Amino acid sequence: MGNMKLNLKIWRQNGSNDKGSIKDYPVNDVSEDMSFLEMLDVLNDDLVRKGEDPIAFDHDCREGICGMCSLFINGRPHGPERHITTCQLHMRKFKDGDTIYVEPWRAEAFPVVKDLVVDRGAFDRIQAAGGFVSVNTMGNLVDANAMPVRKADADKAFDAAACIGCGACVAACPNGSAMLFVSAKVSQYALLPQGRPEARERALNMVQQMDAEKFGNCSNIGACEIECPKDISLENIARLNREYLGATLSRE
Amino acid sequence: MARTALFGSSLVKKYWMALTGLFLITFLVVHAGVNAMIFWNDGGVTFNMVAHFFGTNIFIRTMEIVLFLGLIAHVVDGLMLWRQNRAARPVKYAMEKGSASRSWYSASMGILGTLILLFLIVHLWHFWVKSRGIVGSLDELPLDPEGQENLFALMVQTFENPIVVVIYVLGCFSLFWHLLHGFKSAFQSLGLNHKRYNPIIAAFGVVFSIIVPTLFALMPVSMYFGWIQ
Amino acid sequence: MSTLDSKIPPGPIDKKWTDHKGHIRIVAPSNKRRIDIIVVGTGLAGGAAAASLAEMGYNVKAFCFQDSARRAHSIAAQGGINAAKNYQNDGDSTYRLFYDTVKGGDYRSREANVYRLAEVSANIIDQCVAQGVPFARDYGGLLDNRSFGGVQVSRTFYARGQTGQQLLLGAYSALMRQVGKGTVQMFDRHEMLDVVVVDGKARGIIARNLITGEIERHGAHAVLLCTGGYGNVFFLSTNAMGSNVTAAWKAHKRGAYFGNPCYTQIHPTCIPVSGTHQSKLTLMSESLRNDGRIWVPKNIEDAKAIREGKKKGSDIPEADRDYYLERRYPAFGNLVPRDVASRAAKERCDAGFGVNKTGEAVYLDFSAAIQRYGKQQANMQKVENASPEQIRELGTAVVSEKYGNLFDMYENIVGEDPYKHAMKIYPAVHYTMGGLWVDYNLQTTVPGLFCLGEANFSDHGANRLGASALMQGLADGYFVIPYTVGDYLADDIRTGPIDTMRPEFDAAEKEQKDRIHHFLNNKGTKPVDDFHRRLGKVMWDKCGMARNAQGLQEAIVEIRRIREEFWKYVRVPGTANEFNQELEKAGRVADFIELGELMCMDALNRNESCGGHFREESQELDGPQQGEAKRDDENYAYVAAWEWLGEAGKANLHKEHLEFNEVKLTQRSYK
Incomplete structure (x- = not known):
């Protein structure tokens, strides 16, 4: 069934304290129907049989929605195709004889755990700093339809909420900036009436945490938008800029 | 307002970058406007007149200080951003295909800015220090036919040297790329992004980035080739 | 023989839950601070429970094996969430949702639990909207609904094809809010390996830190398992790669009874297996059956020729196609419930009519829908004497508008354009109705050990209806466990911290x-x-x-x-x-x-x-x-x-x- 031969150049790093390096893995019999991760599964299966250490990489749903898979493939986050995650990338997009570089996300805020696995806990901490509406669980909230939301706003909020938190934006940004991620969350809530009351504090707190995590600064390059598997728009970053400016100027 | 809110966060740095950038852009308009007077081709009479007015007007002289402060803020802020951005990506990719997702100049604002700064130093040395009498003075040059201080003559003299002309043209190129990203980037940083107006801002940015540096570059070139005398 | 007490409260079915809430014991706010609760799993059930319990004042420790709580597999649910809101004024009610769910479950679920589920369903929508979940809305700004299989009303709320994601992110944001406050301690990349039972009560867990490998002990006064289903026992399923039964199984080995383990839901519309390298299967939303027609060739020779690559589906004339669901179930046609549709596909493939290399695939064909929509559009746009190509083009645009993202996903995975060639689909394991047995309070047979969401057996009987899994997870987490756990914990206010050196x-x-x-x-x-x-x-x-x-x-x-x-x-x-x-x-x-x-x-x-x-x-x-x-x-x-x-x-x-x-x-x- 397999018909492609590939030369993989994969980043190996045994734990966060190891220096790490690129190692060569020639693979044969790659079927074009395989997903990229299945190709790595087959390689790992082979490594285990040979008594070698398999390559660690993050993955879970393999449907492009959980945001767990990462991988910087041939110089681009989630590989050469647009609007898909690594798990949705299939080998038919490569040619027999190709050399493929596979590296982890690179950012100070995303330290390598092992091989291709990085720690994206910074995103959770940013979320915990303000990425929510302060509402407790209650059995007697107002009816969901008591407050209509303009469809255009609801749709835009959804576009922003589609973010899967994979970190491709950070990986793609030469500055290692997390603005697309943060702005998507701020935008989702800023656009909905339920999120408006704390919109200013949210923008201030999330940005403060973002800076504390040592992400770089946004310089409006736009690579994040191009590489985002969920097509999150730069418009969100502008919205965060507005929200934050308003919040800073009106702060007492 | 807390001090950290003014200077601390990444976003505030970007606001300063955008505001100082837009301020410097307005200066470019004035500067290009004044210098374009040489294209009257009247032996520099008009140009010298306007230059004299600008050189002696108290408001303009005050703004010159603000301009320097703005420039320094833009440079210092830029350097801080550059340093932080480098630190945010300490390990580089072995293989990175940046061309797939970004223009080279948008990711090279620091380098372009540095080139412009180097050019500025040369440029200030050529003209500003002399016109302000800090090192040397315009008095060394003959007055123009109308009996005015002859800054025009200094230009003609400076641009006799082909190396200087090349440096100026390269400086204008750096400015072109810097503006091409910087112009619309400033709007985005200030949150001015709207589907309807984005194309207008973008188009205006491109036109501006072409016209202003071209105008500047034409000055040394036309003087060198003697199109203006 | 039986020692099971389901603890169903007395009284008429529509009063049971209200009366029960009014009568069970609760823990005073000052005492909640002295009580620790462990929540394993951060999907809809776990995330909602951990957040709600922390808001109430308990000390919560939440565990997940993924690198973030936001990645739990609830995120992959596409279609929607049911709620008896009756916004469409089509005669929906708590009773009707209850009835549909019991019937859909083929009469193998517990009436009292299902009624409670239907009862709290409306609250879930209110809660999620308040959290900022961006549900689909109509032009008047009000919430939109769609219909789902097996029911006659429109009660499904949705957020495009990513309802699970949006609901999970809602629960996750509530959870992160508590993490920020310090009321929840989050342990991601931690896998629970065992429940610790002390004097007959669940008093903690053993977990492995997946990064350092350290084996950790965590004590608590109650342990909540919200660890999802076990579909991955089949190796290939639509579950996430990491979805597993370990937590529930270890609890089972510590005394929790396992309820109806054989009840498995096989979803009829998944992308077929392509080879031995296959690691998981991908679901194509049930909504496709609204417009797609399912068929195999009538003649076995045609099927053989297709398998050998000598013929294509489009070569088979209309008269030689067997639309077997429409033939067998004229009343419901292609929209029969999941279990029925799946078995019918298997029956045809077993009989030798399968249409891919492995013989395990049937066609899901949109050509009729493309024609129908195309003609409609041609009329609407006043295109006179539209050519077949024009009609195709117009119809394709409509289908793309409705299902574009699914068609793209299909093309990515299969490498064939589904607008031109009929999709090939086959059933795949999707959900497990079975799980740890729990009583009305969601407590397992081990006191202090509770089980929520897909991990328990409770609400779906032998078959789950579409858009009901999200409802159950959130109902258990937001609106059931916060009440029922208190009844158990009322005895523990003087216990003090659990000693993990025992x-x-x-x-x-x-x-x-x-x-x-x-x-x-x-x-x-x-x-x-x-x-x-x-x-x-x-x-x-x-x-x-x-x-x-x-x-x-x-x-x-x-x-x-x-x-x-x-x-x-x-x-x-x-x-x-x-x-x-x-x-x-x-x-x-x-x-x-x-x-x-x-x-x-x-x-x-x-x-x-x-x-x-x-x-x-x-x-x-x-x-x-x-x-x-x-x-x-x-x-x-x-x-x-x-x-x-x-x-x-x-x-x-x-x-x-x-x-x-x-x-x-x-x-x-x-x-």
Whole structure:
């Protein structure tokens, strides 16, 4: 069934304290129907049989929605195709004889755990700093339809909420900036009436945490938008800029 | 307002970058406007007149200080951003295909800015220090036919040297790329992004980035080739 | 024989929950601070529970094996969430949602639980909207609804095709808010390996830090398992790669009974297996069956030619196509419930009519819909004498508008344009209705050990309706457990912190360390996946869409062999004290193998067909329903709750007899 031969150049790093390096893995019999991760599964299966250490990489749903898979493939986050995650990338997009570089996300805020696995806990901490509406669980909230939301706003909020938190934006940004991620969350809530009351504090707190995590600064390059598997728009970053400016100027 | 809110966060740095950038852009308009007077081709009479007015007007002289402060803020802020951005990506990719997702100049604002700064130093040395009498003075040059201080003559003299002309043209190129990203980037940083107006801002940015540096570059070139005398 | 007390409150069904809430004990705010609760799993049920309990004042520790709580597999649910809001004024009500769910579950669920679920469903929508979940809205700004299989009203709320994601992110944001406040301690990349039972009560867990490999002890006054389903026992399923049964299975081994393990939902529209490298299966939303027509060739020669690549689906003339769902079920056609559609596909493929290389695929064809929409558009746009190409183009645009993202996903995975060639689909394991047995309070048979969401057995009987899984997860987490856990914890306000240095913790920790030691020093030759694949094949072939006594008996023998060989020949590289994904898999597969055997035992015991469980021996032999599933209410109207007897393959059956006071038992008919 397999018909492609590939030369993989994969980043190996045994734990966060190891220096790490690129190692060569020639693979044969790659079927074009395989997903990229299945190709790595087959390689790992082979490594285990040979008594070698398999390559660690993050993955879970393999449907492009959980945001767990990462991988910087041939110089681009989630590989050469647009609007898909690594798990949705299939080998038919490569040619027999190709050399493929596979590296982890690179950012100070995303330290390598092992091989291709990085720690994206910074995103959770940013979320915990303000990425929510302060509402407790209650059995007697107002009816969901008591407050209509303009469809255009609801749709835009959804576009922003589609973010899967994979970190491709950070990986793609030469500055290692997390603005697309943060702005998507701020935008989702800023656009909905339920999120408006704390919109200013949210923008201030999330940005403060973002800076504390040592992400770089946004310089409006736009690579994040191009590489985002969920097509999150730069418009969100502008919205965060507005929200934050308003919040800073009106702060007492 | 807390001090950290003014200077601390990444976003505030970007606001300063955008505001100082837009301020410097307005200066470019004035500067290009004044210098374009040489294209009257009247032996520099008009140009010298306007230059004299600008050189002696108290408001303009005050703004010159603000301009320097703005420039320094833009440079210092830029350097801080550059340093932080480098630190945010300490390990580089072995293989990175940046061309797939970004223009080279948008990711090279620091380098372009540095080139412009180097050019500025040369440029200030050529003209500003002399016109302000800090090192040397315009008095060394003959007055123009109308009996005015002859800054025009200094230009003609400076641009006799082909190396200087090349440096100026390269400086204008750096400015072109810097503006091409910087112009619309400033709007985005200030949150001015709207589907309807984005194309207008973008188009205006491109036109501006072409016209202003071209105008500047034409000055040394036309003087060198003697199109203006 | 039975020791099960479901603790269903007395009174009329629509008053039970309200009365129960009013009468159970609660813990005073000042005392909640003295009580620790462990929540394992951060999906809809776990995330919602952890957030809600922390808001109430308990000290919560939340665990997930993923790198972030936001990645739990609830995120992959596409279609929507049901709620009896009656916004469409189409006659929906709590009772109707209750009735549909009991009927859809083929009368194998507990009435009181289902009624409560329907009752709190409306609150869920209010809660999620307040959290900022961006549900779909109409132009008036109000919430939109769509219809789903098996019901006659529009009660499904949705957020494009990513409803699960949006609901989970809502729960996750509530959870992160508590993490920020310090009321929840979050342990991501941690896998629970065992429950610790002290004096008959669940008092903590043993967990492995997946990054450092450290085995940790965590004590608490109550433990909540919200760890999802076990579909991955089949190796190939629509579950996430990491979805596993370990937490529930270890709880089972510590005394929690396992309810109805054989109830598995097979979803009819998934992308077929493409080769031996396959790691998981991808669901194509049920909504596609609104416009797609399912067929195979009428003539077996045509099917053979297609499999050999000599013919294409488009070569088969209309007259030679067998739209078997429309033929067999004229009333519901392509929109019969999931279990029925899946079995019909299997029947055709088993008979030799499959249309891909493996013979396990049927067509889901949109050409008729493209024609229909195309003509409609041509009329609307006043295109005179539209050419066939024009009609195709116009129709394709409409289909793309409705299902574009699904078509793109299909093309990515299969590499074939589904607008031009009919999609190929086949059923795949999707959801497990079975799970840990729980009483009305969601407590397992181990006091202090609770189980929520897909991990428990409770609300869906033998078959789950579309858009009900999200409803159950959030109902359990937001609106049931916050009340019922208090009743149990009221006794614990003077207990004080749980001492994790007790011998029970020592013993549990040692057991896990020994097991890890065994894996790493086994000197085997075969990777973990080898065994998982073999297990999956046995389960799929013999305990899948159709089951019979002989096959199940064979399966039990085969699974035992796989278990023996697994422990003898498995090779796990690396060490214990590092990030070691093969070691994680080994532990999970060991538990799947034991579970697989219990599933076969349960399927063997249940000599009737109901919902997702189809016993070939129990079908209608004649009459208009010939070949359809046949329930045996007289002998099997019970929940099978299995008690672990110390080793794999030995289990004691307890029966919770199901009483139906509100709903009359009838045969489901879709003819």
